[in-house]
Amino acid sequence: MAHIVILGAGIGGMPMAYELKALLGANDRVTVVSNTSTFHFVPSNPWVAVNWRTRDAVEFEAAPxxxxxxxxxxxxxxxxxHPERNQVELGDGRLLDYDFLVIATGPKLAFDEIEGLGPQGYTQSVCHVDHAVTAGAAWDKFTAAPGPVVVGAAQGASCFGPAYEFAFIMDTDLxxxxxxxxxxMTYVTPEPYIGHLGLSGVGDSKTMLESAMRERHIKWICNAKILKVEDGKMLVAEHDENGAVKKQHELPFAYSMVLPAFKGxxxxxxxxxLTNPRGFILIDEHxxxxxxxxxxxVGVCVAIPPVEVTPVPTGAPKTGYMIExxxxxxxxxIQAQLQGRxxxxxxxWNAICLADFGDSGIAFVxxxxxxxxxxxxxSEGKWVxxxxxxxxxxxxxxxxxxxSEPIYEKYVLKALGILKIKEK
Known part of the structure; x- marks a missing residue:
C-alpha cells in the first residue's frame, strides 16, 4: 500500500489527485495538502477584480x-x-509521511522584490482570488473617481496573458x-515587444496585440523595469535592446494592477x-x-528556463494545457514505479490559451x-x-x-471548431 501526497489544491493539484486516484490500486492512499481549504479557478480572477464575478462563483470547499x-x-x-526522510512538516507542526510526493503548489508571489508593489503596497493583483476581491473593492472606488491606470507585469514575470486580459477587461468595463x-491607460511590461508573452511571440501576436491596444487607446512601455511604486506614482526605467536604460518614466495612477515575478x-x-536558485522544482523529462x-x-512551481534572453528578464509561462x-x-x-517499471x-508542454477581453478575446496555440x-x-474574436x-x-x-479525463486539448479543439464555423 502506497501513500501519495500532493502539495497544492489548485489547477495542478486537484486534477492530479483525481487522475492518480483513478490509476492507483484500491489500497493506495492519496492525500492533498493545502494552505487553504478551497479550490478557486484562477483564470476567472480578472472578472472578479472588476466585479463581473463574485468569489462564490469561482471558489468552493475542496475537501467534500x-x-x-x-x-x-x-x-x-x-x-x-524533508525529502531525505520522506516527510512533509505541516503548518501545525505535524509530520506527514509519503511514499511519493507531487509538488503542485504554484508559486510564491515576489511582491517584496519591488518596493511598494502588491496588495500590501499600492498596486492590485489578480494572481489569487483574495487579491482579486481586494482589487474589485478598489475598482468600485476608482470608477467613482476615475483617473490614470497603469497595468502590466514586473521584471521577471512569466505569466503575461492575465496582464493583457485585465487591461482589455478594464477598458471594456470603463x-x-x-x-x-x-x-x-499605460501598459508596462518587461517583454521586448507587445505580444512576446514570454514565448518569443506566437504567430502574429505582436501585430494583433499592438493593433488591439491602439484601437483601445492603451499606450505601452516595453523593456520596462519597475524601480519603485509610491502612492499614486510608479517609477519605471525603460531599457534599449542592449539592456541599457534609455529613459526614466514617472507614471501617475489612480488604479494599478501589476503581475509580480514568481519564486518557489x-x-x-x-x-x-530539489530546487533552482529561485526555488522552482528541478525535474527531468518525466x-x-x-x-x-x-x-x-507539475505546474507553475516547475523550473523551466526562459525561451530566450531578453534585455529585461522575462520567464516562460506555464499554461493550463501544459499543466494538464x-x-x-x-x-x-507514479503508477509505473508502483508496478516496478x-x-x-x-x-x-504545448501552450494553448484563451484570454478574454470582456467583449471579445484572443486565443493562441x-x-x-x-x-x-x-x-x-x-486569433482574435468574440468567440474567445x-x-x-x-x-x-x-x-x-x-x-x-x-x-479524471484531461479536458484542455479536447475543449480547445471544440473552440477551434467554433472558429472554423465563424470563418465559413
Whole structure:
C-alpha cells in the first residue's frame, strides 16, 4: 500500500489527485495538502477584480469533493519539506509521511522584490482570488473617481496573458460605464515587444496585440523595469535592446494592477538538488526530480528556463494545457514505479490559451511552447470571450465531479471548431 501526497489544491493539484486516484490500486492512499481549504479557478480572477464575478462563483470547499473520490485532504499547509526522510512538516507542526510526493503548489508571489508593489503596497493583483476581491473593492472606488491606470507585469514575470486580459477587461468595463474617456491607460511590461508573452511571440501576436491596444487607446512601455511604486506614482526605467536604460518614466495612477515575478514557496526553497536558485522544482523529462526519485512536480512551481534572453528578464509561462499534460504524465509515471517499471510518460508542454477581453478575446496555440514550433497560431474574436465563459463552467464542473479525463486539448479543439464555423 502506497501513500501519495500532493502539495497544492489548485489547477495542478486537484486534477492530479483525481487522475492518480483513478490509476492507483484500491489500497493506495492519496492525500492533498493545502494552505487553504478551497479550490478557486484562477483564470476567472480578472472578472472578479472588476466585479463581473463574485468569489462564490469561482471558489468552493475542496475537501467534500475530494472525499467523494476517497481522497484525503489536510488544510494545515506545508511548512517545510524533508525529502531525505520522506516527510512533509505541516503548518501545525505535524509530520506527514509519503511514499511519493507531487509538488503542485504554484508559486510564491515576489511582491517584496519591488518596493511598494502588491496588495500590501499600492498596486492590485489578480494572481489569487483574495487579491482579486481586494482589487474589485478598489475598482468600485476608482470608477467613482476615475483617473490614470497603469497595468502590466514586473521584471521577471512569466505569466503575461492575465496582464493583457485585465487591461482589455478594464477598458471594456470603463466603456460600458461611459467613463473610458476619463481614464488614460499605460501598459508596462518587461517583454521586448507587445505580444512576446514570454514565448518569443506566437504567430502574429505582436501585430494583433499592438493593433488591439491602439484601437483601445492603451499606450505601452516595453523593456520596462519597475524601480519603485509610491502612492499614486510608479517609477519605471525603460531599457534599449542592449539592456541599457534609455529613459526614466514617472507614471501617475489612480488604479494599478501589476503581475509580480514568481519564486518557489518557502517550504521547498533552498533544498539542495530539489530546487533552482529561485526555488522552482528541478525535474527531468518525466516530471521527476533527478535527486529525489519519488518526488514529482507539475505546474507553475516547475523550473523551466526562459525561451530566450531578453534585455529585461522575462520567464516562460506555464499554461493550463501544459499543466494538464504534466499531470497526466506524472500520474502514469507514479503508477509505473508502483508496478516496478521505469517512468516513460512525457508531458507535451504545448501552450494553448484563451484570454478574454470582456467583449471579445484572443486565443493562441504554440506546439510546442518553445520554438521552433510545428504550430504557431493566434486569433482574435468574440468567440474567445464566449468560449472562456463556457470553459470556466466546464472546468468547475470537472473539479466538483472528480472527472479524471484531461479536458484542455479536447475543449480547445471544440473552440477551434467554433472558429472554423465563424470563418465559413
Amino acid at each position: 469533493y475530494l472525499a467523494k473520490k476517497g481522497i484525503a485532504f489536510d488544510g494545515a499547509g506545508a511548512k517545510r519539506l 466603456r460600458k460605464r461611459k467613463i473610458r474617456d476619463r481614464v488614460p 514557496i518557502d517550504a521547498v526553497f533552498g533544498i539542495e538538488g 516530471q521527476r526530480n533527478p535527486k529525489f526519485k519519488n518526488i514529482y512536480a 499534460s504534466m499531470v497526466t504524465a506524472t500520474a502514469h509515471n 521505469e517512468p516513460s510518460a512525457k508531458a507535451t 504554440a506546439l510546442p511552447q518553445i520554438p521552433p514550433r510545428n504550430v504557431s497560431w493566434f 470571450h464566449l468560449a472562456k465563459i463556457a470553459f470556466e463552467k466546464y472546468f468547475m464542473r470537472k473539479m466538483k465531479t472528480g472527472n
